[in-house]
Amino acid sequence: DAGVIQSPRHEVTEMGQEVTLRCKPISGHNSLFWYRQTMMRGLELLIYFNNNVPIDDSGMPEDRFSAKMPNASFSTLKIQPSEPRDSAVYFCASRRPVGETQYFGPGTRLLVL
Amino acid sequence: SQQGEEDPQALSIQEGENATMNCSYKTSINNLQWYRQNSGRGLVHLILIRSNEREKHSGRLRVTLDTSKKSSSLLITASRAADTASYFCATEETSGSRLTFGEGTQLTVNP
Numbered sequence: 001d002a003g004v005i006q007s008p009r010h011e012v013t014e015m016g017q018e019v020t021l022r023c024k025p026i027s028g029h030n031s032l033f034w035y036r037q038t039m040m041r042g043l044e045l046l047i048y049f050n051n052n053v054p055i056d057d058s059g060m061p062e063d064r065f066s067a068k069m070p071n072a073s074f075s076t077l078k079i080q081p082s083e084p085r086d087s088a089v090y091f092c093a094s095r096r097p098v099g100e101t102q103y104f105g106p107g108t109r110l111l112v113l
Numbered sequence: 114s115q116q117g118e119e120d121p122q123a124l125s126i127q128e129g130e131n132a133t134m135n136c137s138y139k140t141s142i143n144n145l146q147w148y149r150q151n152s153g154r155g156l157v158h159l160i161l162i163r164s165n166e167r168e169k170h171s172g173r174l175r176v177t178l179d180t181s182k183k184s185s186s187l188l189i190t191a192s193r194a195a196d197t198a199s200y201f202c203a204t205e206e207t208s209g210s211r212l213t214f215g216e217g218t219q220l221t222v223n224p
Binding site for chain 2: 004031033035042043045048050056091093100101102103104105106107
């Protein structure tokens with residue numbers, strides 16, 4: 001099992017640019033979570049999907065953030081336009097249908113200049 | 114304040130000593146989980162304790178849960194330098210399946 005796969009691992013971009021983060025959950029997992037981690041705010045849940053359907057997006061900071069899950073094996077988190085305050089590590093995690101443990105990917109370290 | 118607050122924020126001990134970290138929360142929960150994060154890495158699940166359980170063991174880890182006090186503790190016995198990491202508690206509330214993470218305890222085990 002390859003675990004949760006995230007790409008890119010590092011992203012440096014300029015303010016105003018569009019950023020797309022990608023996640024491939026563990027095969028057979030039907031729940032997917034996007035988190036953001038910063039020193040100031042810790043680990044925050046942005047949005048989570050169950051069976052490809054967004055269930056709770058109350059953590060999405062603002063309209064500049066959007067997330068999609070077109071199929072069970074792929075999700076994207078898009079920031080458009082990006083701002084310096086979006087700089088953070090973004091984690092994707094997945095969970096089995098009957099389970100409570102979340103399995104985290106290695107994260108994408110985003111720096112917006 | 115935030116659900117799932119860890120105490121202390123940082124802990125430094127010598128190899129072989131025990132490390133105890135505490136977590137407090139505010140709402141009713143289904144379960145409480147502890148995760149570990151090495152620097153620059155993702156979180157790794159350590160142990161889960163359900164709301165009807167009081168104590169759980171896994172190797173050198175011991176977790177307790179006191180729902181009346183809304184608190185949990187993680188004990189790592191006979192610590193090793195490789196245990197150096199940040200440790201987070203996370204609560205799954207009864208209202209849904211989302212996890213809310215605390216701010217973490219940075220543990221340093223000196224060889």
